Amino acid sequence: MDLARPEEVGLSSARLARIEEHLERRYLADKKIAGALTLVQRRGRIAYLKAQGLADRERGVPMRDDTIFRIYSMSKPVTSVALMTLYERGAFQLEDPVHRFIPAWRDLRVFDGGNHPTFATRPCERAMSVRDLFTHMSGLTYGFMERTNVDRAYRRLGIGERDKSLDEMIATLAKLPLEFSPGTRWNYSVSTDVLGHLIERISGKRLDVFLREEIFEPLGMVDTAFFVPAEKLDRFSTNYTRMPDKSLRVEDDRMKSIFAEPPAFLSGGGGLVSTARDYARFCQMLLNGGALGGARILGRKTIELMSMNHLPEGRDITRMNVGGQFSQIAYDGVGFGLGFSVTMDLAKAQTIGSAGEYAWGGAASTAFWVDPKEDLAVIFMVQLMPSGTFNFRGQLKSIVYPAIVD
Numbered sequence: 290m291d292l293a294r295p296e297e298v299g300l301s302s303a304r305l306a307r308i309e310e311h312l313e314r315r316y317l318a319d320k321k322i323a324g325a326l327t328l329v330q331r332r333g334r335i336a337y338l339k340a341q342g343l344a345d346r347e348r349g350v351p352m353r354d355d356t357i358f359r360i361y362s363m364s365k366p367v368t369s370v371a372l373m374t375l376y377e378r379g380a381f382q383l384e385d386p387v388h389r390f391i392p393a394w395r396d397l398r399v400f401d402g403g404n405h406p407t408f409a410t411r412p413c414e415r416a417m418s419v420r421d422l423f424t425h426m427s428g429l430t431y432g433f434m435e436r437t438n439v440d441r442a443y444r445r446l447g448i449g450e451r452d453k454s455l456d457e458m459i460a461t462l463a464k465l466p467l468e469f470s471p472g473t474r475w476n477y478s479v480s481t482d483v484l485g486h487l488i489e490r491i492s493g494k495r496l497d498v499f500l501r502e503e504i505f506e507p508l509g510m511v512d513t514a515f516f517v518p519a520e521k522l523d524r525f526s527t528n529y530t531r532m533p534d535k536s537l538r539v540e541d542d543r544m545k546s547i548f549a550e551p552p553a554f555l556s557g558g559g560g561l562v563s564t565a566r567d568y569a570r571f572c573q574m575l576l577n578g579g580a581l582g583g584a585r586i587l588g589r590k591t592i593e594l595m596s597m598n599h600l601p602e603g604r605d606i607t608r609m610n611v612g613g614q615f616s617q618i619a620y621d622g623v624g625f626g627l628g629f630s631v632t633m634d635l636a637k638a639q640t641i642g643s644a645g646e647y648a649w650g651g652a653a654s655t656a657f658w659v660d661p662k663e664d665l666a667v668i669f670m671v672q673l674m675p676s677g678t679f680n681f682r683g684q685l686k687s688i689v690y691p692a693i694v695d
Contacts, residue, residue: 290569293334299695305329305337307688317342321679323529323537324352326670328565329689331663333573338565344526345543355566357512357525358670359541359548361559361651365481367513367571368496368557369423369628371504372484373591380491383423383627386416387483390490393463399428400466405442410466417471419487422480423627424599426609428467429478439468449479449559451552455486455496458554468611475600475609475625485557496555507584508574510567515560516551525549525562528653528672540674559652565668568657572666575659596647596661598624598631605633629659640683641690648682656682663693 295302308327316322324342328335340352375381381390388395397417398410413428421427430436432443446461447453458479468476485496492499497515505513517525525548528541541547548562574581575596578589587595600609606620622637623630629647632638648658654673659666667689669681 290330290333290335290566290573292338293336295336295692296694298331298334298336299693300329300331300336301692301694304688304692304694307692308337308685309339309341311684311688312341315684316679320537321531321535322671322673323527324671326352326354326356326358326565327685328569328668328670329665329692330569330573330667331665333577333664335566335569344524346527346529346537347539347542348544352526353524355512355524355564356670357517357521357562357564358655358672359526359528359651359653360561360563360568360655360670361653361676362481363563363568363649363651363655363657364557364559364561366628366649367500367504367561368481368485368488369595370571370575370587371500371557372423372488373587373595373627374503375488375491377588377591381419381487383420384418386418387422387427387487388416390487391459391463391483393460397428397463398466399470400437400439400468404438405445405465408438408442408466413467414470415472417467419484420599420627421471422483422487424475424625425478425480426472426475426600427478427480427483428469428471428474428476429462429480429483430468430476431478434477437468439466443479449482449554449556451547451554451556451560454553455482455489455555458482459486472601474611475606476611479558481558481628482556485555488557496557500557504571504586505567507586508570508581510563510570513561513563513567515555515562517546517548517562519549522546522549526672528674530674531678537673540672565670568668569666572657572659572668576661576664576666595627596629596631596645596659597626598633599626600624603633605637606630641686650676650682652676654678654681656685658682658686665689665693 329337579587622634
């Protein structure tokens, strides 16, 4: 993707410059973050790309256009797109029961009381479907939620830990109850990791191989993978945690990072590293209706299907959610598609933008959104935990959309 003057794609240079000013004044000057990288693309061209601050504060390494970031849950849309390439080959239907591919999950039950390992359970109202996994209506959860006895069991058993394989996770989950009967509620969860397992079951390939062959290589995403090889560590960023006293603590040193080695657990839900330019190519493929640079990943109608709200009766996440808010999106006025949040009502979401835009973010505060109506995508890269410490997404939207001048 080539660079364009903002005015060539209907954007104002002066107004986009407010992004740099805002981040410097609000976050970098006060050392609330070490550094950030913002990319704005429209009509197939990059109109704004600005690296600010440091990728590694301790070593004084500046942020660069090609800095590599942990994108965590921004892996979810990638994995969802990858599985839908198999949908387009007739390998499954959205309403297929998950136990068709994972027989050990045929008799999953719902939590009714107790603690691990002596849970009281009841039967599911219906079998979990593949759609339930895409939409986080599966009844699965995350161990970090610290909300229920099922969450506690996930933590105790190490579900999702980097040193345990995907197969091990699937086998362990077969022995645990669901939070609720599939299809009845929404709960952010390891569902997308299970989608990664389905990719392996259906394709017969390891998830990392499938993603490389079907997504990364065709799209030219040369720096996106499950780990950072030694020759690229000089471009990797350090991850930070904001402490109660508002200082930054190193969460994961780039030169000693767990991401410097291939993981046992190939997490399609949160395991990828990437660059802003790589992720911009992924977003442009979505904006183009599934194709980029001669490579067709998905069909246009499949993208349309993925980016519509799939929650029952057109409800938003707020009306379906059973847990807290663990992402950088609003839940009011926002539904969920097959791998993305979907904005339905801007007034309820209290945001500027377009109805129909779809998005997600990552645990280290990275964020992106795709706006088909404006032929626009924005990618924000930073390494700050926990996600949601600052409303980067909302602030960026309030700057970017007024920069549209056509």
